[in-house]
Amino acid sequence: MNKTSVPSIDSIDRQWYLVDAENQTLGRLATEVASVLRGKNKASFTPHLDTGDFVVVVNADKIRVSGNKPQQKLYRRHSGRPGGMKVETFTHLQERLPERIVEKAIKGMLPHNALGRQMFRKLKVYKGAEHPHAAQQPKPLQLDPAATAQ
Template sequence: MNKTPLPNLNTLEKKWYVIDAADQRLGRLASEIAMILRGKNKPTYTPHLDTGDFVIVINAQKVVVTGKKSEQKLYRRDSGRPGGMKVETFNKLQARLPERIIEHAVKGMLPKNTLGRQLFTKLKVYAGGSHPHQAQSPSNLVLNTIPGGEN
């Protein structure tokens, strides 16, 4: 009987990638990041194992959305107390915490279990153009997405 070979996680090489989010569309960017975090771009992909790579996203404040989403898209958070629901538009959240927009989009595309939480820790998002991960010697990754915010 043939058995499916599993990748050895101890010898599996984890790469680091830098993605520039400037003028990238939010959803297309997030789906590409989620694919890399899961490892779906590798031949060693296994659904129940962490075979993905690390992703560093820079220029998070320059990510764009199309149409009227900048005024209409809402981000909600709840403190758990009565009346503790806070609602914020895309524009306000981008001015306050631009990293959270990309983190929220990518987290929604990962599995909702222990593996998804483990994969999410490999995502590093920064609002500006610099990051503190030079020691890992990350390589720049150019995505196939079409830049711009036109309709």
């Protein structure tokens, strides 16, 4: 009878990947990145372990959404105080903090527990083309060609 092998924490080989978000559709990019963060692209994927890789996303300020979403998509946050709800459109948030748009989209596709928070820490998002992770020699991650906005 075959036994299911569970990889030990020490045996997990973590790679660094670089994703250029320029002219990419937000949701399609987020699903690919979330899959890599979870480790679903590996044969050693285990649902209850963090087997994923590190992902660096650059050019977050050049991400695209389709249709009327730039004006209609809303991002909400609450201060915790009565009347503390803040609502912001995609366009305003992209001008102010473009990294947060990509982070929020990817975080919503990860598990909503401690394991998901651990996976989210391996995501690095930058609004420009420069990033401080050159020493890790990230490999370019090939995304699905359908993810590119028309």
